[in-house]
Amino acid sequence: MLYIRWNEENELGIDIIDEQHRGVVSAINSFYYGVSQGLSKQSLRLTKGMLDEMTIMHFETEERFLKQMGYPHLHSHALLHQKLLVKMGNIFDESIANSDPDPFLQFLKSWWLHHINEEDRTYARYLKINGKLS
Ligand SMILES: [Fe+2]
Secondary structure, X not given: OOOOOOXXXXXOOOXXXXXXXXXXXXXXXXXXXXXXXXXXXXXXXXXXXXXXXXXXXXXXXXXXXXXXXXXXXXXXXXXXXXXXXXXXXXXXXXXXHOOOOHHHHHHHHHHHHHHHHHHHHHHHHHHHHOOOOO
């Protein structure tokens, strides 16, 4: 039933970031559920809107947090976020036009699991090594 099952191994040890990552995953799972239930394109657009808001809110939180922490690679990290938003919009539009949600879902799953466990883990490791996290 769940498209992505949250795993403790995905956690970075930063409460609000982990919480929001779970929220994004939850929104993706809700989109998947809507697809599995055969919801209309209009309903899927609503769920996609929720995912957009969760994603933008999370990126704002994370970028503010990294700025406060003085993370030296904030700019390149924020660029990855911007690229995700553009690509997510494009793939969603294609998926709706083709009535095929699979590429959209597969893209989200692979992007988020990679981003959390590679790029986000990189800053978490940096902050820990530099004594910026308790
Ligand atoms: Fe990130």
